[in-house]
Amino acid sequence: MGTSSIFNGPKDKNPLLPEGFEDEYNPDDLDKSDQENQQVEMDFPWQATKTAMSQFVTGKSNNKGRVAGSYVKALGGANNAARSASSARRATIQLGRFLSDIINDGLEATFNKLNIDYRGRSVESLFSEIVNVIAGESNSKEDIAAKNASMEALSELYDFVEENKMDLQVLEQMDEFLFNKVMNTFIGNYLIQRLLKDLQSRFEKYADNLLVAITKENDVKEYIIEAVDVKLDEIRFNNFEYRNTNIEVIIEGIYVDCYKILEDYV
Numbered sequence: 001m002g003t004s005s006i007f008n009g010p011k012d013k014n015p016l017l018p019e020g021f022e023d024e025y026n027p028d029d030l031d032k033s034d035q036e037n038q039q040v041e042m043d044f045p046w047q048a049t050k051t052a053m054s055q056f057v058t059g060k061s062n063n064k065g066r067v068a069g070s071y072v073k074a075l076g077g078a079n080n081a082a083r084s085a086s087s088a089r090r091a092t093i094q095l096g097r098f099l100s101d102i103i104n105d106g107l108e109a110t111f112n113k114l115n116i117d118y119r120g121r122s123v124e125s126l127f128s129e130i131v132n133v134i135a136g137e138s139n140s141k142e143d144i145a146a147k148n149a150s151m152e153a154l155s156e157l158y159d160f161v162e163e164n165k166m167d168l169q170v171l172e173q174m175d176e177f178l179f180n181k182v183m184n185t186f187i188g189n190y191l192i193q194r195l196l197k198d199l200q201s202r203f204e205k206y207a208d209n210l211l212v213a214i215t216k217e218n219d220v221k222e223y224i225i226e227a228v229d230v231k232l233d234e235i236r237f238n239n240f241e242y243r244n245t246n247i248e249v250i251i252e253g254i255y256v257d258c259y260k261i262l263e264d265y266v
Contacts, residue, residue, distance in 0.1 A: 010046050010074070010198055045074035053202040057216050064223040065265030071195050072263035081263075082255035087135070087146040088190045089251050094134045095153060095186055097242040099179050102171050123166055127154050145193035153186035176238050183237040188225045191258060195220070227265075228258045 049070040055061040075081035082089075101110040111118045114133055118126050131154060135147035157171065160178060164170040196217065207213035235254065240247060 049074045050199060050202055053199045054206050057202055057206040064220055068224060068262040069265035072259050078256050078259035078263050081259040082252050085255055087142045091135045091146045091150055092186060092251050093242055093247055096237060096240060098134060099182060100242050103174055107168060107172055123161055127158055130154060141197040142194060145190055145197050148193045149186045149190035152189040153182050156182045156185050179238040184232045187232060188228055192221050192224050227261050231257055231261060
């Protein structure tokens with residue numbers, strides 16, 4: 001697989017990596033004490049994370065939890081990870097407002113509020129515009145992760161419309177289950193997309209072929225979704241007031257909880 005234009009992801013401020021680090025450091029090495037591994041992760045958190053992912057991709061380690069946990073630590077811990085996820089928090093609120101407005105005010109009033117003329121347009125082009133409204137511009141990797149997550153979330157709505165003969169008005173009958181499923185899909189996919197954006201180079205450098213890369217990537221995705229689903233399923237997103245000033249604190253707290261779950265891997 002080509003490596004000429006690979007983005008190698010964030011780097012540690014400390015450039016003095018131990019010689020042979022990539023080959024010798026193994027977070028699952030039973031010959032090393034927990035204290036030694038923790039010290040390496042503290043001194044070189046990004047390189048430890050990249051190496052954990054590299055070894056997962058090559059099959060030297062099967063510990064997906066170690067990859068996710070190391071990644072959150074490299075972001076500065078759960079609180080810092082949630083705080084720096086500004087695009088995701090903003091898009092989460094925008095998505096919640098959009099869904100709530102449809103239910104409370106109806107389709108026409110919601111699109112008028114967003115200055116979107118929806119009559120006579122294809123569902124596909126309309127949903128593409130809604131993605132841009134929810135996620136905004138894509139000026140950074142984090143922005144792109146939020147936009148990709150928005151597309152995944154809105155695909156749940158698209159499927160619902162498709163099941164009802166492409167009648168957009170059916171969105172006004174959205175139930176609690178669908179509302180929460182869309183929100184869960186966004187958050188789970190954002191967590192995935194952000195991690196993959198930072199660690200994509202590991203797949204490109206170390207996967208033997210495309211099939212291996214896809215398989216390993218899917219393994220990581222499944223792990224993250226399964227890890228945070230229990231927490232997200234406890235939350236009734238449809239009951240939030242998305243225009244209240246405290247919604248930002250609530251949403252940030254949800255991201256803290258999700259990142260905490262990933263950080264405290266077993």
